[in-house]
Amino acid sequence: MRQIKHPLSPWLYFRRNPGRTLPVLFVIVVAVALVTSIATIVNSIDQTVMTMYGYQKYFMVVTPRGALTVSDTTKQAIESNSLTGEVYATRPAFTTVRTVFGRFPTVVFGLSNEGQRRVMERCGLEMVSGRMPASGAPEVALSVEMARNKKLKLGDPVLTPEIEDSFSPIPARLVGTFQGPVWLALTSEAFIEENFPVAPQGYIVMSREVAQQQSLDSSLEKAIPEIDARTWTYAKLVRDTRDALTNLYLIMSLVIGIIVFAIAFLIGMLSNIYFMQRLPEFATLAAIGYQRRGLLMRALGETALLCAIGWLLGSLLTVVLLVGIREIIMEPRGLILNPFDLYAYRFTFPFPIAISAFALFAIWRHLRRLDPVSIIERRQ
Amino acid sequence: MIPAIRACNVSLAYSDGDVTNYAVRDVSLEIPERGFFGIMGPSGSGKSSLLYLLSGLKQATAGEVIFRNRRYHPMSEREITQLRRECFGFVFQQPFLLNYLTALENVLAAAPPGDSSASERAQELLETLHIVHLRDKYPYHLSGGERQRVCVARAMINRPQIIFADEPTAALDHKNGHTVIDLLSSYRERGAVIVVTHDPEMLTGADRIFLMRDGELESVIEPAPQTSAV
Ligand SMILES: Nc1ncnc2c1ncn2[C@@H]1O[C@H](COP(=O)(O)OP(=O)(O)OP(=O)(O)O)[C@@H](O)[C@H]1O
Numbered sequence A: 001m002r003q004i005k006h007p008l009s010p011w012l013y014f015r016r017n018p019g020r021t022l023p024v025l026f027v028i029v030v031a032v033a034l035v036t037s038i039a040t041i042v043n044s045i046d047q048t049v050m051t052m053y054g055y056q057k058y059f060m061v062v063t064p065r066g067a068l069t070v071s072d073t074t075k076q077a078i079e080s081n082s083l084t085g086e087v088y089a090t091r092p093a094f095t096t097v098r099t100v101f102g103r104f105p106t107v108v109f110g111l112s113n114e115g116q117r118r119v120m121e122r123c124g125l126e127m128v129s130g131r132m133p134a135s136g137a138p139e140v141a142l143s144v145e146m147a148r149n150k151k152l153k154l155g156d157p158v159l160t161p162e163i164e165d166s167f168s169p170i171p172a173r174l175v176g177t178f179q180g181p182v183w184l185a186l187t188s189e190a191f192i193e194e195n196f197p198v199a200p201q202g203y204i205v206m207s208r209e210v211a212q213q214q215s216l217d218s219s220l221e222k223a224i225p226e227i228d229a230r231t232w233t234y235a236k237l238v239r240d241t242r243d244a245l246t247n248l249y250l251i252m253s254l255v256i257g258i259i260v261f262a263i264a265f266l267i268g269m270l271s272n273i274y275f276m277q278r279l280p281e282f283a284t285l286a287a288i289g290y291q292r293r294g295l296l297m298r299a300l301g302e303t304a305l306l307c308a309i310g311w312l313l314g315s316l317l318t319v320v321l322l323v324g325i326r327e328i329i330m331e332p333r334g335l336i337l338n339p340f341d342l343y344a345y346r347f348t349f350p351f352p353i354a355i356s357a358f359a360l361f362a363i364w365r366h367l368r369r370l371d372p373v374s375i376i377e378r379r380q
Numbered sequence B: 001m002i003p004a005i006r007a008c009n010v011s012l013a014y015s016d017g018d019v020t021n022y023a024v025r026d027v028s029l030e031i032p033e034r035g036f037f038g039i040m041g042p043s044g045s046g047k048s049s050l051l052y053l054l055s056g057l058k059q060a061t062a063g064e065v066i067f068r069n070r071r072y073h074p075m076s077e078r079e080i081t082q083l084r085r086e087c088f089g090f091v092f093q094q095p096f097l098l099n100y101l102t103a104l105e106n107v108l109a110a111a112p113p114g115d116s117s118a119s120e121r122a123q124e125l126l127e128t129l130h131i132v133h134l135r136d137k138y139p140y141h142l143s144g145g146e147r148q149r150v151c152v153a154r155a156m157i158n159r160p161q162i163i164f165a166d167e168p169t170a171a172l173d174h175k176n177g178h179t180v181i182d183l184l185s186s187y188r189e190r191g192a193v194i195v196v197t198h199d200p201e202m203l204t205g206a207d208r209i210f211l212m213r214d215g216e217l218e219s220v221i222e223p224a225p226q227t228s229a230v
């Protein structure tokens, strides 16, 4: 005869009582999907910033303050640092990138041909189409993602006199696109020098080895007088982004906390109702010799199983949902979203814990005072 | 012969403010190891209460109950619960079954997890009780009599030393009632069966009948000597 699993197993209860388990499962799945989606979308700001300005991992930028060129003191500090490798003069133009949260400004680096080539190499960017901007010409090359984000094809103007946040006195057109781990926008320094008389000249400073960039960054941050020049480093980017997002994350955590509480409370109430309906069942088991603790563990096992299945299905649903959103809405518009953002799933961990705790509390209240005789004697 | 259960001046009192009502008052009795025993009496005379005291489902307010040299009184709730699980079987007036489990699974629900021979025994029990064809049916597809027979099988699955049955036939018609009583009394060779009932007819074959009145044990009847020695 085939060996049967013990009939009181949570799995059997789950399968045989769809009227009770499926509604709860549905609530958990929806809640997990909701929370993960919120967290993923909020966290995509961070991801966007880190991708858009991620080039700072590969070099630092030094710009003058209150002057059009970097002071000699600053130049001295850069040159004398033992970690300093290549240094390229650069002048900036500005444009914007669309994000879920509005337009973010980004720099179009004006560089010499040599500078362009080296910066691309350094960042691991490879040409996809077209060519690099020629010296002095009104031309721009962009990461393909940026071009897609700005809906630009080769030949379209990137900087124009009409668009305030992508201004240039004469239109500069897209002549090439490249692709790699970070986004970048390049033009020629000579073009900016001729057309943007007040654009200051700064420096792109690379360490000898990519791995040393962080050390060079912090060492130069200390060595360069604040009053002379401003330093733009990856560490600062991360710090500033996290600072800016603190409140947002706080609000999100609060909202998620409320959702978790509400759902756990709801399911606790449901457990309460279900338990009342199943009182004769628990009373009978208690009468024939099941320990209270065992019965509690059984109820907890049933809840835990529900949470586990709900969490898995919820996560699966979220991934499917977010991949869909990314493929259909985000990526065609050059917007960043990571459906596999593990950070977002962390926010769902309180669910199983809170739900189990609430359900446990609801059931324990009854089980503690359960007198099997009073239920068995109750004549329906 | 050592009795399976002994009650010594046992009482169960309910106090309601300063009025004390005795459901069971000063009852002493002995239940031998094997046999078929009845508890009879009018409604409210304390039959169920006595059964709950003997089976450890209620704690006596005075006197003591002893199961094979083990006194209930100093035992923890945990120990008494375990005793019920291992040594006792129960049949109640209402055939309480788990609705989402089949007849066979309901019987197995009483067996300890990991008892590998339980399903074989359950199968045999269902055969003996003539309900093996219903083994995969759910309780809501069974008649009252069939459900009560599943309860009897559940009471027997752990091969208990004592089966306690509180009005097991009250919810059944005459024929089904007799079937259930016959099945219960057939266990007398293996252990003690204690049945509470209103109906004297159900106890025709009993080895001993305890008559209750107003919470007290009025008399003990021992019908004409049967095969089993008392
Ligand atoms: N929980 C309780 N609180 C107060 N009094 C109780 C309680 N349970 C039982 N009683 C009283 O104890 C007495 C005996 O009850 P018990 O249920 O043992 O009688 P019974 O002989 O089984 O009756 P029946 O044949 O109707 O089942 C009754 O007077 C009843 O009202």
Ligand SMILES: [Mg+2]
Binding pocket: B047, B048, B049, B166
């Ligand atoms: Mg009764």
